[in-house]
Amino acid sequence: MRTEIQNYLLTLSKKTLRLAELEDLSPSGYTYAQFADTILSLETEGVLIPIKSHGTNGKHPMLALGYRIRIEPLxxxxxxxxxxxxxxxxxxxxxxxxxxxxxxxxxxxxxxxxxxxxxxxxxxxxxxxxxxxxxxxxxxxxxxxxxxxxxxxxxxxxxxxxxxxxxPVADPLMFAINPSCLQDSDLHHLIVENKTTYQALLPVLRDTQTTTLIYGVGNKIVKSIENFHHQLPVDAHHHFHYFGDIDHAGISIWHRLSKKELVKPALPFYELTLSKQPPAGKTNQTPNEEALEAFTRHFSEHLANQIQTSLEAGLYYPQEIAATNELQACWRSLSWSSMN
Incomplete structure (x- = not known):
């Protein structure tokens, strides 16, 4: 039993777990006393730390109903x-x-x-x-x-x-280039999730400090970004910024992409959409708590709470919620260097 529990703990990315999860690992034929002895030994070794606020199971020997995990000893x-x-x-x-x-x-x-x-x-x-x-x-x-x-x-x-x-075997990346920025030592690239936003911003690309405007094609950007340095082999410091829908799908796309490249949310665009009245959301999307936590960490506490409560209420902020002239004005006035 010790081996099963130890191997399970080593697979976890989360920092806490319930006692019930460990009980499910107990092989048939083992008594509660044997199970408790294993858990208490892991407590003694500092692997499992009882969470007092979760209470205990009231049995003998008594075990906590929740534990924090320290895998270092394992x-x-x-x-x-x-x-x-x-x-x-x-x-x-x-x-x-x-x-x-x-x-x-x-x-x-x-x-x-x-x-x-x-x-x-x-x-x-x-x-x-x-x-x-x-x-x-x-x-x-x-x-x-x-x-x-x-x-x-x-x-x-x-x-x-x-x-x-x-x-890479991914589809080629689709982007437009602002030639006036190609000689800079720091190049900034704006990735937008949807075609409508790409088309709205493209006419003013030359009026901005952005080197490329990249059409993400929704989820495809997670793979196609692998082609970026092959398609634009410019020796410079590349900075990627992302603007997508504020819904579970859009946030998950950014999160997966951020694991491939250092991609920051393009905050001025998101702040613009958050100033609008959100419509009812899409009920078929699966929440990703890890992605949401990582995403909202980039925002002020007030806006992070707004995003969280809006999604919980079934609302969302599509990119198209902002008018073309608003998006263009936002981009023209944006200074990427002030955001680094």
Whole structure:
């Protein structure tokens, strides 16, 4: 039972859990006393910290109904494995990020890391770009591993994605360029979720401090952004800003995109839409609490609360809620440097 509970705790990204979740892991045939003994030992080791405000279960021995999780004591084995792996693996394979990830991620990744290690030791790092399926087959013997089975994310984790010269298979990115900004050392790029907003802003692109206006095509931007540096190979500091609908779908798109590139919400545009009266929302969207929390963190407390309460009330703020002339005026007056 100890192993099942320990492995479960190592897979969690959240910091608290209910006692009932742990009880569900108890194998059939185990008594409450055996279960309680396991939980109390994890308490003693500082892995599970009782949340007093949640109360207790009233049984003997007594257990808390809620716990905070400290996985550090459980990661001793992981630290030891990472140290040993670092000694034998190719020096270009970075393992540092696994220190902050569940043990299960390391265990699942390691067979692929061994194959990548073999490739590097026999071929070294490549010096030319090839399509993702070709590089995928070279690395692990499966042409779809990078695109369909988490290979891109694993290569990011070990610091090899950019070093392996991989051409993404995503659709090309659609954007318009402001040529007057191309010589700047800091280039700013505005990504908009919807076509209507892209068309509304395009006529005044040259009147702004923005290098590119990017049409995100909804969810497609999460993949197509991988092509950006291939399509605009300009040596500069690139700053990405995003403007989408304030609804669960739009916020989730930004959140997934922000895990690919450092993309900040374009606050002046969002503040403009938040000044409007929101219509009733879309009932078929799934809330993403992690995305919402990360998104609202960029706003003032007042606006963050407005976003939260509006969504809870079934309201939303589409990009189209602001008129074209308002969006254009907002963009013309916007100074990206003042927002960094």
């Amino acid at each position: 990661q001793k084995d992981l630290h030891s494995e990472l140290v040993n792996a670092k000694i034998i693996l190719h020096p270009d394979i970075g393992l540092e990020r696994y220190l902050k990830l569940p043990y299960s991620v390391w265990k699942a990744d390691f067979p692929y890391i061994e194959k990548i290690d073999y490739y590097l030791k026999n071929h070294s790092l490549p010096d030319n770009f090839v399509p993702a399926p070709e590089r995928s087959f070279e690395l692990v013997g499966n042409e779809k591993w990078i695109t369909d089975f988490g290979g891109k994310e694993l290569l990011d984790r070990i610091g090899l994605w950019t070093k392996l010269y991989i051409l």
